[in-house]
Amino acid sequence: MTKQIVMTQEGLDKLKSELEELRTVKRKEIAEKLKVALSFGDLSENSEYDEAKNEQAILEARIADIEVMLKNVKVIDESELSNENIHLGSKVELQVTDTKGKTRVVNYKIVGSNEADPLNGCISDESAVGKALLDHKTGDKVEVEVPAGLVTYEILVISK
Numbered sequence: 001m002t003k004q005i006v007m008t009q010e011g012l013d014k015l016k017s018e019l020e021e022l023r024t025v026k027r028k029e030i031a032e033k034l035k036v037a038l039s040f041g042d043l044s045e046n047s048e049y050d051e052a053k054n055e056q057a058i059l060e061a062r063i064a065d066i067e068v069m070l071k072n073v074k075v076i077d078e079s080e081l082s083n084e085n086i087h088l089g090s091k092v093e094l095q096v097t098d099t100k101g102k103t104r105v106v107n108y109k110i111v112g113s114n115e116a117d118p119l120n121g122c123i124s125d126e127s128a129v130g131k132a133l134l135d136h137k138t139g140d141k142v143e144v145e146v147p148a149g150l151v152t153y154e155i156l157v158i159s160k
Contacts, residue, residue: 004073005114006125007111007114011115023063026059033052034056037049086133086134086136088112090158094133097151098148098149099150105156110123110130111125128144132144132153140154141155
């Protein structure tokens with residue numbers, strides 16, 4: 001049985017957009033590369049053809065992955081969620097105290113694992129930090145074991 005994919009509406013829209021881009025633009029680009037490579041003749045020593053076929057296989061695998069995700073997606077209705085506890089779809093402002101006692105303020109959005117993009121502040125509900133923050137309230141302090149050691153997160157603000 002395939003695992004249900006939980007994501008925000010924003011994540012679903014991005015996934016659908018990526019699928020459309022892959023099906024329309026990228027497929028045509030690779031078809032053109034194959035056409036050009038075939039014009040070079042002998043396929044047994046044609047690295048351009050091999051490379052284009054490899055790109056095509058990767059593209060088709062990604063399209064298949066996205067189609068499976070879309071069949072098993074459950075979109076969370078962020079309007080029905082409260083700001084009382086942290087849950088999937090919550091935006092949080094946290095004060096982080098690292099292993100050396102230094103503090104800083106960070107902002108994250110808790111998203112499904114398929115939407116995770118830590119460099120842009122979107123952390124998965126399945127990550128160590130995301131999982132530890134779930135169901136906590138404003139003012140709570142949460143300790144999380146990360147590769148660098150024990151880090152403390154104080155929840156300052158929870159929003160949608």
